Amino acid sequence: xxxxxxxxxxxxxxxxxxxxxxxxxxxxxxxxxxxxxxxxxxxxxxxxxxxxxxxxxxxxxxxxxxxxxxxxxxxxxxxxxxxxxxxxxxxxxxxxxxxxxxxxxxxxxxxxxxxxxxxxxxxxxxxxxxxxxxxxxxxxxxxxxxxxxxxxxxxxxxxxxxxxxxxxxxxxxxxxxxxxxxxxxxxxxxxxxxxxxxxxxxxxxxxxxxxxxxxxxxxxxxxxxxxxxxxxxxxxxxxxxxxxxxxxxxxxxxxxxxxxxxxxxxxxxxxxxxxxxxxxxxxxxxxxxxxxxxxxxxxxxxxxxxxxxxxxxxxxxxxxxxxxxxxxxxxxxxxxxxxxxxxxxxxxxxxxxxxxxxxxxxxxxxxxxxxxxxxxxxxxxxxxxxxxxxxxxxxxxxxxxxxxxxxxxxxxxxxxxxxxxxxxxxxxxxxxxxxxxxxxxxxxxxxxxxxxxxxxxxxxxxxxxxxxxxxxxxxxxxxxxxxxxxxxxxxxxx
Numbered sequence: 233x234x235x236x237x238x239x240x241x242x243x244x245x246x247x248x249x250x251x252x253x254x255x256x257x258x259x260x261x262x263x264x265x266x267x268x269x270x271x272x273x274x275x276x277x278x279x280x281x282x283x284x285x286x287x288x289x290x291x292x293x294x295x296x297x298x299x300x301x302x303x304x305x306x307x308x309x310x311x312x313x314x315x316x317x318x319x320x321x322x323x324x325x326x327x328x329x330x331x332x333x334x335x336x337x338x339x340x341x342x343x344x345x346x347x348x349x350x351x352x353x354x355x356x357x358x359x360x361x362x363x364x365x366x367x368x369x370x371x372x373x374x375x376x377x378x379x380x381x382x383x384x385x386x387x388x389x390x391x392x393x394x395x396x397x398x399x400x401x402x403x404x405x406x407x408x409x410x411x412x413x414x415x416x417x418x419x420x421x422x423x424x425x426x427x428x429x430x431x432x433x434x435x436x437x438x439x440x441x442x443x444x445x446x447x448x449x450x451x452x453x454x455x456x457x458x459x460x461x462x463x464x465x466x467x468x469x470x471x472x473x474x475x476x477x478x479x480x481x482x483x484x485x486x487x488x489x490x491x492x493x494x495x496x497x498x499x500x501x502x503x504x505x506x507x508x509x510x511x512x513x514x515x516x517x518x519x520x521x522x523x524x525x526x527x528x529x530x531x532x533x534x535x536x537x538x539x540x541x542x543x544x545x546x547x548x549x550x551x552x553x554x555x556x557x558x559x560x561x562x563x564x565x566x567x568x569x570x571x572x573x574x575x576x577x578x579x580x581x582x583x584x585x586x587x588x589x590x591x592x593x594x595x596x597x598x599x600x601x602x603x604x605x606x607x608x609x610x611x612x613x614x615x616x617x618x619x620x621x622x623x624x625x626x627x628x629x630x631x632x633x634x635x636x637x638x639x640x641x642x643x644x645x646x647x648x649x650x651x652x653x654x655x656x657x658x659x660x661x662x663x664x665x666x667x668x669x670x671x672x673x674x675x676x677x678x679x680x681x682x683x684x685x686x687x688x689x690x691x692x693x694x695x696x697x698x699x700x701x702x703x704x705x706x707x708x709x710x711x712x713x714x715x716x717x718x719x720x721x722x723x724x725x726x
Contacts, residue, residue, distance in 0.1 A: 272324060278317070301707075304631050307327070307627075311329075326623065336611070337624075341609070345604070349621040363524060363526070364379055380671065382671075385573075395682050397436075401426060405441075406691060412721070412722075415717035417538070419440075423537070431679075481526065544687065549699075553585065557585060561579070590662035592642055596662070596711075635659040689725075692725060
């Protein structure tokens with residue numbers, strides 16, 4: 233009887249002990265997150281009210297806005313503040329509004345903010361972890377120095393014939409569909425896929441000829457909070473796509489080295505780096521080598537295709553802009569006898585259009601940096617603690633009427649040489665700013681502009697019955713993506 237009583241008592245104690253442990257764990261977890269979510273209040277910095285455990289993500293989801301729109305609205309809400317706080321789950325992040333402060337972080341105090349606050353699990357995605365985009369300092373500095381020569385004017389000029397081949401395929405594709413209602417976002421995506429696969433991997437993806445191209449079936453990942461990445465072991469790039477591109481890279485590289493053939497593309501340049509005798513700073517072999525090609529492909533595809541499609545939409549809505557560009561293209565060809573690198577660089581109106589597209593339709597909605605050392609900025613009485621995320625809301629800057637009057641209006645002339653002289657420095661950041669800006673900016677510019685040149689030279693871009701007067705955007709997408717594509721009609725110019 234006594235033994236049975238003791239057994240029952242022990243069982244009750246075991247259950248009580250378990251409940252105590254669970255309650256204690258929940259309480260301590262609550263206190264930990266609650267403490268973190270008071271971070272900005274304790275610093276007397278204005279901030280968005282967070283949700284327990286989830287920070288400000290519920291606001292973003294409930295608003296049914298895109299990330300660029302959400303950040304732009306917060307930017308406008310705190311218009312009298314140089315900075316304000318938000319929470320990425322329980323992780324505090326400081327959002328900068330003042331261009332002078334942004335310059336201070338990206339340039340003057342770059343050594344305190346050299347890394348992107350970007351979490352990728354190496355065991356889940358070694359390729360993305362080894363890319364220039366994600367790698368941390370000081371490895372980043374050495375890697376950047378080695379890769380920078382890839383995008384010099386001389387190298388891009390040698391790639392121009394490869395891009396023009398893709399432009400010819402684009403022209404042929406559109407000729408067959410002249411008069412039809414066309415999703416130019418999809419067409420621009422095919423063109424961008426062909427260009428980047430040709431200049432990066434040295435192969436013709438044939439996306440404009442083959443609807444089932446393997447390259448077009450590759451879908452890339454998206455940004456998530458660090459804790460989700462770590463717990464779920466997520467990869468930044470789609471695993472199947474990564475494996476396919478990685479295997480393709482090594483197959484092509486081995487063929488090039490065995491046959492000693494050259495194509496003036498990225499693989500040729502990476503081979504040169506691989507065989508470089510200077511191994512003191514960074515060794516280009518294994519995953520370090522292939523990850524650069526894979527990451528360049530993934531980074532350049534979506535931004536290039538979106539820029540082209542949004543430019544075409546605006547020219548359909550503003551025929552006078554389209555006519556002026558066509559006249560400039562005609563004059564350039566008459567002067568140089570063909571579409572040449574020097575001619576593209578001389579097209580001022582084309583550059584104005586491209587700049588205005590990147591302003592109004594900001595592709596990279598924000599920059600994010602991690603404070604790696606405590607940093608005090610006396611001009612703003614701002615103490616940035618080690619480990620704090622720093623966010624630059626590019627979409628907010630680009631839609632600020634103080635810097636760009638009537639920001640919803642598409643006005644290429646705001647980027648005339650004369651007007652640019654009056655710009656507030658660091659209010660326009662389509663490719664980032666400082667030493668860690670986008671290394672592929674020149675390539676993106678030349679490939680995007682060349683695609684536009686070929687389309688506008690040979691076709692008139694018009695509104696169709698499916699073209700909305702105001703584009704609506706997919707709020708589930710990190711990048712700016714039009715719902716239902718960008719539907720337009722084209723007419724061939726005889």
